[in-house]
Amino acid sequence: MLISALISGKGAPRDLLWLWLDGSFELVVCPSLLGELERVLLRSKFRPYVSVQEVRAYVALLRRLVALEPDPEATAGLTPDAGDDYLVALARAAKAHFLLSGDPHLTEFKQARPPVLTPRTFLRRLAASQ
């Protein structure tokens, strides 16, 4: 969600980023997540959309404003894709209500706790609760 929120100026991920900046909900991340975010955004495929300097500024901005939790303890087998295990572990450690993702590996994993919501679904829930 944090990648698409930066590289597209419209849609649910960007709307959620504005709502987060506006204080509508708390965003929890950990150093590993920010590291992965930066690593991915620095890949060459993103250069048509965002410069290296903008990527660094974006990650610095998030580091400054998010609720930064420590990296969770490694727990294997929480999700079908081992690369996503730390995200669920982080959400549990932070007692997050939802895990936001647009990745089918996670959104189609119905047993996930906390539940995984797409940005669009979370946006709808947020709108309904206000």
Next chain:
Amino acid sequence: MKRKTTVYLEDDLLRATKIAAARTGKRDYQVVEEALRAYLGLELLERVGARSKLSEDEAIKLAYQELHRSRRS
């Protein structure tokens, strides 16, 4: 919509704000506003968003495609 608010600033910061405003022909509040927009990343998000022609779906697809490539490499 602009709202009036009160903030307390250190003398040196207020002086530097006034000097920056005078040098750039702006009002004090415009300098403070620009600094806050930069701190909160609003200017960065607006600039990158305005430039991008990617739809939400295209952005999400590219994001996860590259995430998985990054994890494999």
